[in-house]
Amino acid sequence: MAQLQVKIQRTETNTKTYDVTHSPDMTVLDVLEEIYHHHDETIAYRFSCRTGLCATCMMMINGKPSLSCMTIAEPNDEGYLFVSPLPKGKTIKDLVKVPAN
Template identity: 65%
Template sequence: MNLHVKIDRGSHVSEYHVNCPKVMTVLNVLEKIYQEHDPSIAYRFSCRTGLCTTCMMMINGKPDLSCQKNAEAGSDGYLTLAPLPKGYTIRDLVKEY
């Protein structure tokens, strides 16, 4: 599956085309982008089980955990990622509260 990803990085939006298996979490897609496309992308994660909430972000316009949410395109054909609206954005998808 070829997934088109848009990441709101504050000052600009980055777009990536990621080849991935049919079922993959948003966190796995971010890791693939980091490893294969852009090692400068900033995001957080810790437990991978949905308990710590450090990977929380806006996914296709709704707040969700990237470690639990399956990666799928929204109505516009893109998997759109952005930081949560509250708090201070340190960089890319990383927030401070």
């Protein structure tokens, strides 16, 4: 187990940083679950794995749109994992988006 610094864009002007214990096989969704359960229960994100609503966990991961349940949590070139909401749509809270009207 190693430490991973995770930066999450919570609002357009607020980025929160967490230090998470992680293993090399953890996905970004696993890391978000770790943050939610052990660091900050106010963080908002979506996932619907195994319910037929694939892609609800889509977010920007290190600057690229990706499924958090399928993407291995790895630091970017600057040494941390950066997670933010997708650029299109309306942000409800943190990483939760809805399509724009």
